[in-house]
Amino acid sequence: MNALLWSGAVGSWLFVVVFLLDGLTRPGYRPVRHPVSALALGPRGWVQTTNFVLCGLLVAAGSLALPGSTDSVALALAVGVLGLALAASGVFRMDPMRGYPPGTPDTTPEAYSRAHQLHDWAGMVVFLLLPGIALIGVFALGGLGWKLGSGVVAAAAAWASWTFGVLWERDAPRTGLVQRAAIVTSLSWLGVVFAHGAA
Numbered sequence: 001m002n003a004l005l006w007s008g009a010v011g012s013w014l015f016v017v018v019f020l021l022d023g024l025t026r027p028g029y030r031p032v033r034h035p036v037s038a039l040a041l042g043p044r045g046w047v048q049t050t051n052f053v054l055c056g057l058l059v060a061a062g063s064l065a066l067p068g069s070t071d072s073v074a075l076a077l078a079v080g081v082l083g084l085a086l087a088a089s090g091v092f093r094m095d096p097m098r099g100y101p102p103g104t105p106d107t108t109p110e111a112y113s114r115a116h117q118l119h120d121w122a123g124m125v126v127f128l129l130l131p132g133i134a135l136i137g138v139f140a141l142g143g144l145g146w147k148l149g150s151g152v153v154a155a156a157a158a159w160a161s162w163t164f165g166v167l168w169e170r171d172a173p174r175t176g177l178v179q180r181a182a183i184v185t186s187l188s189w190l191g192v193v194f195a196h197g198a199a
Contacts, residue, residue: 037094
């Protein structure tokens, strides 16, 4: 079971590391504005596509061991669905838009492809569960420190996820930054939950 828990921890942390580094080094990509999903577009898009699928499956695999380490089936189910939704986000890519990849019109399309719609649905699940798993953690994890920490993460991720949705609709200049706040906060916490269970 420890191997599964460590796979969940690695998947949670590796996902964050890869998209942060890839976003900082990708020509024409602006991490403060563009969403993480846009990294799956263009010549280097395979990096983020692989990141979505591989890390999502690692998180889903790790969820299988969570009932034994946390005594919470609800947390395990939520984390498993989160992992599968991350993987689905890689299978179905968003459409080029808002200036990325370079050469794409700096506008939002009036109509989306089927793949983009499926990507959006998977993303909706992800951004509901980022705060949701931490909220479950408030009740599922033992000890005052874990409960307080989970509550802070849940509140921060809920604010960032909601704000990201609002900013995305407006194509605000800091959309990507707020999205990253939600993902980094939640997945960093989740990685610690996995690692603590394995220790």
